[in-house]
Amino acid sequence: MTKHEFMERLTNALKRNGIEDISEIIDEYEQHFAFKMADGFCEAEIAAKLGDPLQLAAQFCGDAPKKAPAGKRVGAIARLCFTGFWAGVFFILLAAWDAVLAACSFGSLAVAAGLLGKLGTWQAIVPMPYGVATVFSAAMVTLCVLMSVGCVYFTAFFRQLIRVYGRFHRNTLSAAAGGPVLPPLAASPNFPPKARRRLRRVALVALCAFAVLTIWAILLAMITSGCLEFWHAWGWFGYAA
C-alpha cells in the first residue's frame, strides 16, 4: 500500500465514522510518514507497520465530545447553587471552629505566661502560691501544644474539604456538559507519612503531659491549701474564703 492509498482509506473511513477534525488526525499520520521516510523506510513498509486504516479509524470512534442538552446544564447549575449555599454555611462553621481552636491555644499560652510571670491580673483572679502556679502554667503550656496540633490538623482537614467540594463542583458541571468525570478526592488530609507520625507523637506526648501535670497541680493545690476545695480557700474569682 502506498502512502496515498493509506491516507485515502483512512480519510474515507474516518468520514464514514463521522469523526470531527479529520485534518488534525491526517496531519499526525503525514508526519509519521515523513519521519519514517527520513529514516529510510519505504512507503509500503511504513503503511504495513502503521496497521490497517479501517481498524485505526475505528479506534478514533467514541472520543468525540458529546453535546449535552442545555436543560441538563441549567439543572446542574441550579443544583450547585443549592448545595453551594449549604456547603458555604458549613464551611463558615468549620472556619469558626478552627478560629476557636487557635484562640484556645493562644489563651492557654497567655494563662501560662500570666501565672509564671506573676502578672497582677492573674494574681488577683486566681491567687495561689508560686510553687502551685508553676505546675499549673506547665500544664497550660502542654494544653497549648495540644491545641496547636489540633489546629494544624483541622486546618489541613478544612483545606482538603474545600478541595473535595471543588472537585465535586467541577465534576457536576463537567458531567452536565458531557465531559469527563474525574475521580473524587479523599476527605482526609494527606500529610506526608513523616509529618503525620511527628504530629501524632507530639499530640500524644502533650496529652499525657497535660493529664499528669493537671492532676499533679490539683493535688498540690489541695495539699498546700489544706482543703479539697482550694479555690474557695484562696478566694478565686472573687469568692470569699
Next chain:
Amino acid sequence: MNAQYKKGVLELCVLSLLKQRDCYGYEISDSLSKRIDIADGTVYPILRKLKSDGLLTTYLQEESGGPPRKYYSITKLGREIYERDRAEYLQFAQAIRTLLEDQPDDKA
C-alpha cells in the same frame, strides 16, 4: 500476544512517557513501538482520546527547517490519574504474576 492486553495499558505507557517531558506524536509512537510489539498507528487514537479527556494538552512549536510540530504535554489532572492508575496497575500485575508463577506442577 493478545492485542486486548496491550491496549488497556498503552494509555498508561503514553502518560508515563509524557510525565518525563513533552513529546511530539511520532516520538511517542516510535519509543513505544520499539519496546512493545504494537502497530505504529495505534498511538495516535490514544493521544486524541487522552486529549479529549483533558489529561493532555497540545501546543505547536517551530522547528528549524520544517513545519511546526504538535507537542503533547501532560496536565495536572493527567499526572493525578497517572499516579492512581500506575499504582493500581502495578498492584494488579504483581498479583497476576504471583498467581501465574505459583504453579504446583513446577515443583512436582
